[in-house]
Amino acid sequence: MSLIVTGTIGIDTVYTPAGEHREGVLGGSCAYFAAAASFYGPVRLVAAVGDDFPDEHQATLARFGRIDTAGLEIRAGSKTFRWGGKYLDNMDHRESLFTELNVLEEAPPAVPESFKDSEYVFLANMHPALQAELLSQVPSPKLAVADTMDLWIDVARDDLAKLLTKVDGLVLNYDEAEQYTGKKNPVTAGRALLDEGPTFVVVKKGEHGAILVHRDGVAALPAYPAEEVVDPTGAGDTFAGGMMGHLAATNPENPTDFDTLRRAMAHGTIIASFTIETFSLDRLAGLTGEQIGERYDEFASMVALR
Amino acid sequence: MSLIVTGTIGIDTVYTPAGEHREGVLGGSCAYFAAAASFYGPVRLVAAVGDDFPDEHQATLARFGRIDTAGLEIRAGSKTFRWGGKYLDNMDHRESLFTELNVLEEAPPAVPESFKDSEYVFLANMHPALQAELLSQVPSPKLAVADTMDLWIDVARDDLAKLLTKVDGLVLNYDEAEQYTGKKNPVTAGRALLDEGPTFVVVKKGEHGAILVHRDGVAALPAYPAEEVVDPTGAGDTFAGGMMGHLAATNPENPTDFDTLRRAMAHGTIIASFTIETFSLDRLAGLTGEQIGERYDEFASMVALR
Numbered sequence: 001m002s003l004i005v006t007g008t009i010g011i012d013t014v015y016t017p018a019g020e021h022r023e024g025v026l027g028g029s030c031a032y033f034a035a036a037a038s039f040y041g042p043v044r045l046v047a048a049v050g051d052d053f054p055d056e057h058q059a060t061l062a063r064f065g066r067i068d069t070a071g072l073e074i075r076a077g078s079k080t081f082r083w084g085g086k087y088l089d090n091m092d093h094r095e096s097l098f099t100e101l102n103v104l105e106e107a108p109p110a111v112p113e114s115f116k117d118s119e120y121v122f123l124a125n126m127h128p129a130l131q132a133e134l135l136s137q138v139p140s141p142k143l144a145v146a147d148t149m150d151l152w153i154d155v156a157r158d159d160l161a162k163l164l165t166k167v168d169g170l171v172l173n174y175d176e177a178e179q180y181t182g183k184k185n186p187v188t189a190g191r192a193l194l195d196e197g198p199t200f201v202v203v204k205k206g207e208h209g210a211i212l213v214h215r216d217g218v219a220a221l222p223a224y225p226a227e228e229v230v231d232p233t234g235a236g237d238t239f240a241g242g243m244m245g246h247l248a249a250t251n252p253e254n255p256t257d258f259d260t261l262r263r264a265m266a267h268g269t270i271i272a273s274f275t276i277e278t279f280s281l282d283r284l285a286g287l288t289g290e291q292i293g294e295r296y297d298e299f300a301s302m303v304a305l306r
Numbered sequence: 307m308s309l310i311v312t313g314t315i316g317i318d319t320v321y322t323p324a325g326e327h328r329e330g331v332l333g334g335s336c337a338y339f340a341a342a343a344s345f346y347g348p349v350r351l352v353a354a355v356g357d358d359f360p361d362e363h364q365a366t367l368a369r370f371g372r373i374d375t376a377g378l379e380i381r382a383g384s385k386t387f388r389w390g391g392k393y394l395d396n397m398d399h400r401e402s403l404f405t406e407l408n409v410l411e412e413a414p415p416a417v418p419e420s421f422k423d424s425e426y427v428f429l430a431n432m433h434p435a436l437q438a439e440l441l442s443q444v445p446s447p448k449l450a451v452a453d454t455m456d457l458w459i460d461v462a463r464d465d466l467a468k469l470l471t472k473v474d475g476l477v478l479n480y481d482e483a484e485q486y487t488g489k490k491n492p493v494t495a496g497r498a499l500l501d502e503g504p505t506f507v508v509v510k511k512g513e514h515g516a517i518l519v520h521r522d523g524v525a526a527l528p529a530y531p532a533e534e535v536v537d538p539t540g541a542g543d544t545f546a547g548g549m550m551g552h553l554a555a556t557n558p559e560n561p562t563d564f565d566t567l568r569r570a571m572a573h574g575t576i577i578a579s580f581t582i583e584t585f586s587l588d589r590l591a592g593l594t595g596e597q598i599g600e601r602y603d604e605f606a607s608m609v610a611l612r
Contacts, residue, residue: 090490129472184396187533208514210532218533219608222526225517226495266611296611304526306604 001142003248005241006046006134007124008104009072011057013084014231014279022231025280028058028081029124029286033254036118036241037122037286038066039292042247043241044118046071046134048109050078050102051174063285071112071200078103091229095164099236109138120248120255122240125149128159135166143247143255145169147240165197171240172184174205181229186211187218187306199204199256202243202265204236212265221265224273224299231279235272238284242271268294309554310351310421311547312440313341313430314410315378317363319390320537320585323397328537331586332363334387335430335453338540342547342589343428343576344372345598346555349547350375350424352440354415356384356408369591377418384409397535398512416417417443426554426561426572428546431455434465434609441472449553449561451475453546459486471503474562477546480511483575492517493524508549508571510542518571522564527571530579537585541578544590548577576602 012027030047045067053074081104085098105109108130111118115216118138122144123131123146131146135195138144152160153176160180164170169191174186177295181191190201190213198215207229209222252260270292318333336353343349349372359380387410390403392599404566414436424444429437429452431446437452444450450473458483466486470476476499480492486561487498496507506520513535515528552573566612576598584587 051593150581154572185535187531192534205514208511209526209528211528218531220515220528220531221609222528224515225493225524226528227491227524229491263611290498300611302568303527303609303611305602305609306568 001045001120001248001251002118003037003045003120003122004044004111004118004245005030005122005124006035006044006109006111006131007033007126008081009047009053010048010081011054012020012233012280013097014233015097016231017087017089017092018230020230022279024054026060027083027233027238028282029126030235031061031281032122032275033241034067035281036063036238036275037245037248039289040154040242040267040269041121042066042068043245044115045066045072046109046111047114048073048075048078048103049078050080052072052247053080060281060285066164067194071109071115073109075103075106076268078106083234087228087232088255091232099218100173104206104213108133119143121145121282122242123147123242124237124240128152128156128163132159132166139205143168144246147171148293149238150176150179159161161196167198169200169202169261170198171202171204171236173236177201177203187213188279189222190218200261204239206232206235210239210265210269212262214258215288216262219262219265221262221269224295226270226273226276229276232276233258234281235276239268239272241268266299267296270299307426307554308350308352308424308559309343309428309550310352310417310424310444311336311428311430312415312417312437313339313432314387315353316389317526317541318609319386319403320539321403322537323393323394323395324536325497326536328585330360332576333539333586334364334561335387335543337367337426337587338543339430339547339550340367340373340610342544342581342585343551343554344370345577345593346548346573346596348372348374349551350374350377350421352415352417352421354379354381354384354409355386356380357382360385366587366591368569376569377415377421380414381409381412382408382480384412386511391539392540397538400538416440425449426550427451428550429453430463430546431499431544434458434462434469437466438469438472449474450547451477451550452481453477454544456482456485461535467502467607470499473504475506475567476484476504477508477510478543479542480509483509486574491520496524496596498562506567511546512538516571516575518568519565520567525564525568525571527575528601528609530575530601532579535610538582540584540587543582545574545578547574549574572605573602576605
């Protein structure tokens, strides 16, 4: 079924604790999400970049084959969003070195007419008022899920609260769930978020996995126990991409069903585990469906208790 | 089959971030382990306390029904080990308020003659030289597993290294695995520990679950997503107790088999999730096998991906 993602496309510079770095690589929540979701089916991308957006990055997006870039606005005279970050010793935390919002400070991209029948909507991380505005352009979503970040909880809490009344689900990091709710337990924080509107919340814990807090129950999954972590950038976005991509591809009668979401979360877990093996989208660009299937099976065996 | 545990029995004082505290409660690695293991079958306890050890604590151990205290030495003129600790805000870290080693500074308890045929041996946390000494008193263990802590890695690293050549498995916290190996990834740290001798290492991550690093593979399990965490003391010891108790009770042909250990780890996960719901052994003292079974089934469903 039709899956749409709106969010950022950026040009990233990333430093790792091992002393490696990459300058000017393809990044942004929307790029990571779309690449991951494309392994499951077509994905419609809505984002804006400047005319400095490198051809090679467009080529990378094209290489995934099923990313529909009809909603990618390349704005003359504008500059692409740029972000630089450095991961700290344990890969769990990072510091931003610079953030140049550029085109993100302009009017948001519009949802193309041909995308308005989308049924699965993912609002990747950006200002919650923009997320709400973009969501309003898709009249009858079957499933709408949003991501967010600490910045918006700080500066746009009211907009985020409004958005929570309009989406079925929220995915966010544990730190962010704690920040929003003041609750120091992922399940308790998730439940407090449910009180704000959504049917489910996925609390992401990075290398420690994720917890699904749902009106019908709670489930925890570990992360895939990866040994080589080069660059965690985009892990959360590709987690969401795998989860939503799987849901859109299987198009269950009730995509907010607890067990359906729990299983979808495992697909996100697997895609994210590949993402972090190299910089940017490099690993996903070389990934095959067979490799995803093999690791999914390995993961399923790892946690099988019956 | 015959399961033996050696370690400490203590009198604890515990402060929680919520402002609650308990003074003089039953604690110690051996007490927690034995209580947890007793749900699966009989467990033989070897430890020393002083003549200040309260009758009520002895009564608590007796209440579990299957803890054989023939190896519990109550030494006239000696004082029981006492520990006081305070949990910090997120329950993940604690600070020791006081540690009175007392009887732990004397000669270790002896393994009673009637316990020497034990087949499953758990060396709960204490000085690794004492762990080795106690292990040497059980001539033909089918499975020998040790726990350890940061203190021994600091002050008795050589003894710990020697112990690792004598046991089949090691369970330890992730911080400790990192401290011993210098590796900042639980799988990599676990593999480095395998190089020291054991067939498997269980890297415990508290609320984030545990990772089994084994010569034949790697598996991760989440913790049970508990909402009410009152006192995490003993979570790791009861995790080990559930794991070893299950192994001893089922007595598999090869107890170091990867898949066997992986499933045993899930039993540890479930028992530990009960332990932290109240102070000391209070929750385990009121626990039934039926409640363990129900939560195990719930947990198995939570991670079932097939």
